[in-house]
Amino acid sequence: MINWKVILNIAKTHLLTKMKSTVTASLGVTFGIGAYITLVSFMTGLNEMLDSLILNQTPHIHIYNEIEPSEKQPIALYQEFEDAFNVVNSIKPKQSQKKIHNGLPILNYLKKDKKVYGATPQLRAQIFYLSGSIELGGNLVGVDIMEEARLSNIDDYIVEGTAQDLKNSENGILLGAGLAKKMSLKEGDRVQVSTIKGDVFPLKIVGIYQSGIADIDNIQSYANLKTVQRILGEAQNYVTDINVKLYDINEATAMASSLGKKFQVKATSINEANAQFETGSNIRNLITYAVSITLLIVAGFGIYNILNMLIYEKMKDIAILKATGFSGTDVQLIFMSQAMIIGAVGGILGLFVGFVLSKLIDNVAFETEALPTITTYPINYNIWYYIIGISFALISTFVAGWLPSNKAKRIDPVRIIRGT
Amino acid sequence: MDFVLETKNINKYFEKPVKFHVLKDISFSIKKGEFASIMGKSGSGKSTLLYILSTMDTDYTGELFLNNELITGQKHSKLSQIRNKNIGFVFQFHYLLSEFSVLENVMLPAKKLAEKSLAEIEHDAMEKLRMLDIEKLAHQRASRISGGEKQRVAIARALINNPSILMGDEPTGNLDSHNSENVFSIFKRLKEEEGLSLLIVTHDEDFAKRTDRIIQMEDGRILD
Numbered sequence: 001m002i003n004w005k006v007i008l009n010i011a012k013t014h015l016l017t018k019m020k021s022t023v024t025a026s027l028g029v030t031f032g033i034g035a036y037i038t039l040v041s042f043m044t045g046l047n048e049m050l051d052s053l054i055l056n057q058t059p060h061i062h063i064y065n066e067i068e069p070s071e072k073q074p075i076a077l078y079q080e081f082e083d084a085f086n087v088v089n090s091i092k093p094k095q096s097q098k099k100i101h102n103g104l105p106i107l108n109y110l111k112k113d114k115k116v117y118g119a120t121p122q123l124r125a126q127i128f129y130l131s132g133s134i135e136l137g138g139n140l141v142g143v144d145i146m147e148e149a150r151l152s153n154i155d156d157y158i159v160e161g162t163a164q165d166l167k168n169s170e171n172g173i174l175l176g177a178g179l180a181k182k183m184s185l186k187e188g189d190r191v192q193v194s195t196i197k198g199d200v201f202p203l204k205i206v207g208i209y210q211s212g213i214a215d216i217d218n219i220q221s222y223a224n225l226k227t228v229q230r231i232l233g234e235a236q237n238y239v240t241d242i243n244v245k246l247y248d249i250n251e252a253t254a255m256a257s258s259l260g261k262k263f264q265v266k267a268t269s270i271n272e273a274n275a276q277f278e279t280g281s282n283i284r285n286l287i288t289y290a291v292s293i294t295l296l297i298v299a300g301f302g303i304y305n306i307l308n309m310l311i312y313e314k315m316k317d318i319a320i321l322k323a324t325g326f327s328g329t330d331v332q333l334i335f336m337s338q339a340m341i342i343g344a345v346g347g348i349l350g351l352f353v354g355f356v357l358s359k360l361i362d363n364v365a366f367e368t369e370a371l372p373t374i375t376t377y378p379i380n381y382n383i384w385y386y387i388i389g390i391s392f393a394l395i396s397t398f399v400a401g402w403l404p405s406n407k408a409k410r411i412d413p414v415r416i417i418r419g420t
Numbered sequence: 421m422d423f424v425l426e427t428k429n430i431n432k433y434f435e436k437p438v439k440f441h442v443l444k445d446i447s448f449s450i451k452k453g454e455f456a457s458i459m460g461k462s463g464s465g466k467s468t469l470l471y472i473l474s475t476m477d478t479d480y481t482g483e484l485f486l487n488n489e490l491i492t493g494q495k496h497s498k499l500s501q502i503r504n505k506n507i508g509f510v511f512q513f514h515y516l517l518s519e520f521s522v523l524e525n526v527m528l529p530a531k532k533l534a535e536k537s538l539a540e541i542e543h544d545a546m547e548k549l550r551m552l553d554i555e556k557l558a559h560q561r562a563s564r565i566s567g568g569e570k571q572r573v574a575i576a577r578a579l580i581n582n583p584s585i586l587m588g589d590e591p592t593g594n595l596d597s598h599n600s601e602n603v604f605s606i607f608k609r610l611k612e613e614e615g616l617s618l619l620i621v622t623h624d625e626d627f628a629k630r631t632d633r634i635i636q637m638e639d640g641r642i643l644d
């Protein structure tokens with residue numbers, strides 16, 4: 001039979017009369033948990049931002065036509081050399097077009113698929129931007145801009161003008177920010193582009209596009225699909241890429257390989273294209289947890305120390321409690337509840353401190369050319385980090401309290417009272 | 421005969437530093453309402469015996485009966501309950517919980533027993549304090565009162581659950597003659613008015629002579 005009221009009352013009295021130690025021990029936990037919350041919110045916030053910077057510009061499945069040599073060279077088909085060892089020098093890529101064969105039927109097929117959130121056609125063209133006598137090499141990507149805005153966060157990267165502006169204009173272009181700077185152009189100006197064949201077209205700048213990645217912003221611009229088809233002098237079924245977004249990103253790899261086989265095209269999934277980002281995030285998370293756990297273990301040792309000292313100080317009290325009829329378990333519970341109170345109070349305070357610090361960081365200005373949509377440091381307010389934080393506080397104080405309290409449980413009152 | 425405490429052939433050895441036979445075939449009994457004292461030289465084993473009788477020391481052979489019930493071999497948690505309910509203990513040093521008030525110290529064993537409501541316990545505790553003439557100290561911190569007062573508080577605490585027997589390990593050993601006299605008369609009164617059984621280990625011959633019965637111990641044996 002455990003009388004919690006009496007036990008908690010004794011624990012409370014011990015804690016209140018040893019206010020200094022109690023506060024020190026609680027602050028240890030508060031500091032550990034607060035630092036964990038701040039660190040993990042900030043680090044995962046940064047991780048997410050960096051990942052989304054790349055991943056949001058990468059479709060879940062990218063379908064295109066790879067220029068590559070035939071796997072079977074013609075000589076392999078020639079029966080007379082069937083058993084011979086054939087050596088072919090200077091293999092050239094197979095003669096084929098850059099466009100996806102049957103691009104529009106594939107697109108229609110994808111749009112009907114229930115797993116597909118959306119699919120957009122693209123036409124990537126090599127062009128030159130003309131500025132006086134200077135020619136700057138680059139890409140012009142023809143897109144279905146409204147569909148693109150629905151599926152990716154391209155809207156975030158259009159720093160001047162809007163997606164709608166591009167859709168409404170026949171000869172509009174969303175110029176890369178780096179290009180605009182190089183050529184001293186702004187929204188409303190005209191820019192001339194030249195195809196590889198040498199045809200020159202004037203386009204009107206309806207907006208500026210800034211992805212945050214300089215290598216892209218210095219060469220890439222967007223225009224309507226039809227505009228680019230017209231510039232290249234190609235038909236309306238001429239698309240070089242299809243970008244697919246799925247409802248469930250985890251199906252990307254399986255679906256990419258089945259699409260590739262079905263339509264005889266190259267289909268890569270986001271996982272293959274960006275394997276290294278996953279690795280980077282994992283390592284950053286690992287560091288965050290290593291640091292946090294170290295902090296919490298240090299706090300745990302603080303609690304262990306203070307409880308140990310408290311138990312040495314309270315030897316006589318423990319002996320008295322046992323002599324007057326408290327069992328070893330009662331005594332252990334008295335000290336365990338002290339540890340748990342320290343853990344709970346320190347932990348909850350730590351969550352609060354962590355939240356306030358995260359809020360502070362969240363409001364610190366963080367403006368950089370590379371990230372047009374970010375104005376303050378990113379913070380990830382995930383409720384799970386708070387749940388993990390308080391659980392860890394309770395678990396570590398439980399462990400830290402267990403060892404000393406177990407010692408208190410086994411103290412022999414006779415030895416203390418007789419002073420031997 | 422109605423015995424409150426009875427032992428049969430209790431033997432105890434100390435293992436450290438060398439094997440030593442402390443208690444040799446101790447068999448005796450305390451009647452209900454008897455005021456007995458144990459006397460003997462230092463090292464005669466009288467305190468050791470008392471701690472075995474108090475159920476705190478379980479490392480012995482033989483049998484111990486409390487209210488004709490076998491105590492030997494019970495689990496520690498059960499022994500705690502028995503101590504809590506049936507045995508009051510007074511030490512040479514007063515051993516109060518210094519952070520608690522006098523009243524809380526007295527109430528604590530009753531709260532642990534949890535047979536009465538808090539209000540009843542408080543009422544009982546005040547009654548015990550009044551009986552020992554220290555009710556004025558009830559709300560003082562236990563660390564702020566004098567040695568004689570502390571010993572009286574300890575007696576009040578030992579009595580709070582109305583135990584079958586009160587045991588004392590030199591309860592007057594650390595007190596001046598005035599306070600010793602005071603404690604003795606309290607014990608005497610408890611025996612006469614409440615019919616309480618008492619077993620007191622003491623060095624004080626004057627104290628022992630005035631008890632009902634002196635149990636003399638020498639070299640781990642009881643002398644008849």
